[in-house]
Amino acid sequence: MIIRTRKPSDVPSSEITPEDVYMNRRRFIRDASAGAAALAFAPSVLGASVLGTPERGSRQQIPARFQNMKTELDEDLNPYSDVTGYNNFYEFGTGKEDPARNAGDFKPKPWTVRVGGLVDKPGDYQLEDFIGPSNVEDRVYRMRCVEAWSVVVPWRGFPLSDVINRVEPTGDAKFVEFKTIVRPEEMPGQNTGVLDWPYTEGLRMDEAMNPLTLMTTGLYGMDLPNQNGAPLRLITPWKYGFKGVKSIVSMNFVEDMPLNTWWVQNRREYGFYANVNPEVDHPRWTQARERRLGELRRRETLMFNGYTEQVQSMYEGMDLTRWI
Numbered sequence: 641m642i643i644r645t646r647k648p649s650d651v652p653s654s655e656i657t658p659e660d661v662y663m664n665r666r667r668f669i670r671d672a673s674a675g676a677a678a679l680a681f682a683p684s685v686l687g688a689s690v691l692g693t694p695e696r697g698s699r700q701q702i703p704a705r706f707q708n709m710k711t712e713l714d715e716d717l718n719p720y721s722d723v724t725g726y727n728n729f730y731e732f733g734t735g736k737e738d739p740a741r742n743a744g745d746f747k748p749k750p751w752t753v754r755v756g757g758l759v760d761k762p763g764d765y766q767l768e769d770f771i772g773p774s775n776v777e778d779r780v781y782r783m784r785c786v787e788a789w790s791v792v793v794p795w796r797g798f799p800l801s802d803v804i805n806r807v808e809p810t811g812d813a814k815f816v817e818f819k820t821i822v823r824p825e826e827m828p829g830q831n832t833g834v835l836d837w838p839y840t841e842g843l844r845m846d847e848a849m850n851p852l853t854l855m856t857t858g859l860y861g862m863d864l865p866n867q868n869g870a871p872l873r874l875i876t877p878w879k880y881g882f883k884g885v886k887s888i889v890s891m892n893f894v895e896d897m898p899l900n901t902w903w904v905q906n907r908r909e910y911g912f913y914a915n916v917n918p919e920v921d922h923p924r925w926t927q928a929r930e931r932r933l934g935e936l937r938r939r940e941t942l943m944f945n946g947y948t949e950q951v952q953s954m955y956e957g958m959d960l961t962r963w964i
């Protein structure tokens with residue numbers, strides 16, 4: 641059994657109290673200063689202020705009912721403060737602490753997703769339309785950023801396949817393209833030209849239908865914080881984190897491979913598939929190792945981020961040194 645699932649009914653949000661959140665913040669602030677001291681001896685540690693936290697100490701930040709959740713490889717969860725305090729979300733700035741700092745004015749409710757292209761049931765869907773009585777689950781996944789850091793998170797969401805079955809793509813649809821909302825008034829980074837807005841990503845239809853592919857609405861049993869892509873973002877745990885397009889407002893079913901933001905930005909360094917592959921280095925750094933947030937020693941990066949069994953059949957016959 642590769643993914644741990646718990647029905648949200650087993651873990652009501654009410655179990656995470658405002659006090660838990662408050663305590664996490666308090667510890668986060670305290671540990672951040674300890675981390676800065678640790679950094680003096682480890683100057684290469686990423687994101688000193690949130691990452692210098694000792695692993696064991698960090699465990700205390702994890703709400704009790706999540707303490708025993710692990711990946712199938714027995715890895716511990718990263719504390720809430722790691723996954724919400726160290727982000728890439730260029731709409732809110734390019735620094736790793738910018739999203740947490742600048743996303744406060746973003747309004748994730750109400751939320752409409754426009755579904756179009758090669759589908760029998762196009763239209764404007766409310767986020768709630770996708771959520772049934774029993775399709776929302778908590779799943780512990782690793783996430784590996786292309787920049788060689790990683791986190792383990794209990795995400796909450798529903799299979800993308802549920803949406804696809806509902807909107808009924810036609811036989812011509814080969815890919816699905818996702819776009820992030822454009823709201824420069826609420827997303828200061830969109831007033832800059834640092835990326836082409838809107839942030840765009842895509843999946844081949846078989847990838848979109850893969851049971852691992854999660855339309856994500858929460859983490860740690862709570863709604864997604866704005867900096868993690870509220871109210872709806874993609875998680876494909878065998879791919880680099882940049883496939884996980886945040887704050888999704890449209891899904892378009894198409895015949896041709898869509899452009900994706902990081903490929904447009906730098907096609908020499910980023911591809912469409914973005915499968916985690918320790919054997920294919922980024923032109924500017926190795927992908928063979930990674931730094932789990934909160935740890936000092938680097939881990940070996942696993943092929944397909946450890947999800948080979950569930951995904952490799954989709955790529956049979958493809959040269960993965962070419963289709964990066």
Ligand SMILES: Nc1nc2c(c(=O)[nH]1)N[C@H]1C(S)=C(S)[C@@H](COP(=O)(O)O)O[C@H]1N2
Pocket residue numbers: 723726727728729730731783784785786820839867868869880881882883884885886887
């Ligand atoms: N719209 C949008 N989505 C985005 C990004 C972004 O800059 N804008 N960054 C991506 C990258 S590079 C990563 S690693 C993940 C980070 O997700 P997290 O903040 O939940 O860790 O979001 C991805 N989704």
Ligand SMILES: [Mo]
Pocket residue numbers: 728784785786787880881882
């Ligand atoms: Mo990333």
